Amino acid sequence: MxxxxxxxxxxxxxxxxxxxxxxxxxxxxxxxxxxxxxxxxxxxxxxxxxxxxxxxxxxxxxxxxxxxxxxxxxxxxxxxxxxxxxxxxxxxxxxxxxxxxxxxxxxxxxxxxxxxxxxxxxxxxxxxxxxxxxxxxxxxxxxxxxxxxQSTYSVLLEDAEPCIDPETIDGLLTALRDGVLDLLNEYGDELSESAPAPLDVSGPFKAEKQQELCERALTMLGYNWKRGRLDTAPHPFDGLSQFDARITTRFDEEEPFSALLSTIHEFGHAAYNLGLPDKHYGTALGRARSHSVHESQSRFFENHVGRSRGFWERFMPTVREIFPEFESVSVDTVLAHLNSVDRSNQIRVKADEVTYHLHIVLRHEVEQQLLSGDITVEEVPEVWNDRAERYFGTSPESVVDGALQDVHWSTSFGMFPNYSLGSMLAAQVATAIEREIDDVNTLVREERLDEVHDWLTENIHQRGQRDTTDELIECATGRPLSAEPLLDHLESNIRTQLAR
Structure with a gap:
């Protein structure tokens, strides 16, 4: 030819x-x-x-x-x-x-x-x-x-999210940052006074048992094991394609649910990959739209599914089977543990759903300063600690919990904002599913996750890169990307926590 x-x-x-x-x-x-x-x-x-x-x-x-x-x-x-x-x-x-x-x-x-x-x-x-x-x-x-x-940082933002301009991203993050700080100022004292007691269960929770727990959760969520596997890595991640959607996690033998939520998060990424059309593999029609849309899927499953009452009502018997020491621990106790707000936590991947976005803003601001030349590489740990003090009330105990916390800077910059953009979209997705089918908690509790997967596949996954990000978001959820639905969701969770 x-x-x-x-x-x-x-x-x-x-x-x-x-x-x-x-x-x-x-x-x-x-x-x-x-x-x-x-x-x-x-x-x-x-x-x-x-x-x-x-x-x-x-x-x-x-x-x-x-x-x-x-x-x-x-x-x-x-x-x-x-x-x-x-x-x-x-x-x-x-x-x-x-x-x-x-x-x-x-x-x-x-x-x-x-x-x-x-x-x-x-x-x-x-x-x-x-x-x-x-x-x-x-x-x-x-x-x-x-x-x-353009600034270096603006160009790098477009690597991961080519369809939302850097000024819009900065505006969305600013609105989210200010909204989260307002929530913490409004409810902070009450949250401190009503903080749940630590789980009355002590470890160690052996890694091999946690592996089994995570595998059981993946099966319940509908993971296709013929196209996936679960392994461990220094920093959890997913990858590959609709034919090979493997997942990694990491285990903390003193905290049994950290790896579980991390695994559920990565499952969301895998679900997106697995939902891409097989026939278009290798083309734009068979590839994910962008990093922010990918993150919307992981944050949806982690927060709207994995932290829901419906999930834990179904999954708690499995927890008790694998870890008998949880026999007397109630669903309410686990939910309080998983949804508590701890502003002092320094670890992004262990952060609660509310303060998580302050971790993103911190990185967003440090990256901007570093790449613009406003600070040197040697100054990064000090600048990081100063911002941690402002947002979390304390500085990290070591640089491992601070400027060395994430693997991202060894490979890329401009990725972090997409975690919060994805959380915004996840909240809009949950609202759209509730409007069109039922609320997500009910769908999980009634074992109707197939309806959730069908909605996500039809409205997001199968679209590949047919649409720009803003077109995809507005078509799927009925509105442009906004911080407002996420802030409403976070405030609702705080009220639920205080009512327990």
Whole structure:
């Protein structure tokens, strides 16, 4: 088939191969974090570099550009136009970046992950400072190639969420931050006075038993084990595709429900991947819309399902079966434990649903300052601690609980806002499901999660990248993205907590 006769087909083939290389990188990342031998990182950095370079060439090489220019859009179907739209956006961003810089960033990220792990083990930010400094420099260089008229941070925000402009993201986070602080100011004293007593159950809760507990929860939620698995990693994550939606978690033997909620969170990501259309695998129609939409699915399952009374009424017998010491612990006690508000907590992944967003805002603000040059890498721990003092009332006890807490900076920047954007969308999704079917708590309690999955699949998952993020949100939920539904949800939870 000649170039002249079918430029679109050849172009689409190259784009699909580039997307498949992206998925191969995700498999290698999973291996690096879960099973790779300790000294495998040198080879792995070269693997990632070769894949990044090859993918970059497929997207931006001369042949791809020739085919793109030769495509006659008037003869394309709607699906083909969507594929072209999404590919063109990525190509335009990547064409300006030298291949050598792509390789250098990939190699540096791989080494930075190992340095981040070592820094946490030694509780020393210095071990991570140099690679972080390198990554900041490289990202400034990269974003200048993409759009030197924008700030580095604005360009990076568009990597993960290409359809919501940075000013809108900042406005939404500001509204959410102020709303959360208002709730804490209004209800803080009452929450402190009515704080639930610690669970009258002591550990250790062995990791293998927690693994079984998490697996049972995944089965109850409808996880497709033929296309998934559960493993452990230093930082929980999910990945891959509609054919391979594996999950990782981590266990705290003193806290039996931390890994469970983390696993339910990652299940939401897996549910999105598994809901993408099989027939469009490797194309824009078979890929998730954006990181913020992905986070809406994980936050929906973690908070609107996993913290609901309906879930625990069904799941508590399983908890008692695996951990008999919970035999006399009531559902009300567990709900109070899981939904209590603890402003002093310093760990994002262990944060309650209300104060979680202050953790996001902290990172959002520190990243902005770091990438703009307002602060140096060496100043990050101090700036982090100052903001922690402001938002949580105390500073972290160690840098492991502060500036070394998250793995994200070893690989990317501008990702954190999407956790809160996703929470906003999750609240709107829950409201839409209640309006169209029933409230989520009732659906969970009555074992009607299949109706939830069907709604999410039809309105979000199967859409792939057909719509822009704002189009998808408004079509699915009936309104533009807003902090208001989430703040209403958080206040309702606080009132429920105080009424117990």
């Amino acid at each position: 000649s170039d002249v006769q079918n430029p679109y087909e050849q172009f689409a083939h190259r784009i699909r191969n580039a997307n498949l290389l992206d998925d191969i990188s995700l498999v290698l990342n999973w291996d690096q974090q879960v099973t790779m031998p300790e000294e495998g990182s040198n080879a792995r950095s070269l693997h990632f570099s070769a894949l990044s370079s090859t993918r970059h060439e497929l997207l931006t090489g001369e042949r791809t550009v020739e085919l793109l220019e030769a495509i006659d859009e008037t003869n394309l179907s709607t699906d083909e136009r969507i594929t072209l739209r999404e590919a063109r956006r990525e190509i335009e961003r990547k064409r300006s970046i030298p291949e050598s810089l792509v390789e250098e960033i990939s190699e540096t990220q791989t080494r930075a992950f190992d340095d981040w792990k070592a820094a946490r083990e030694t509780e020393s930010f210095d071990r991570f400072a140099d690679p972080l400094c390198d990554l900041v420099k490289l990202q400034r260089e990269r974003t200048d190639y993409i759009d030197a008229s």
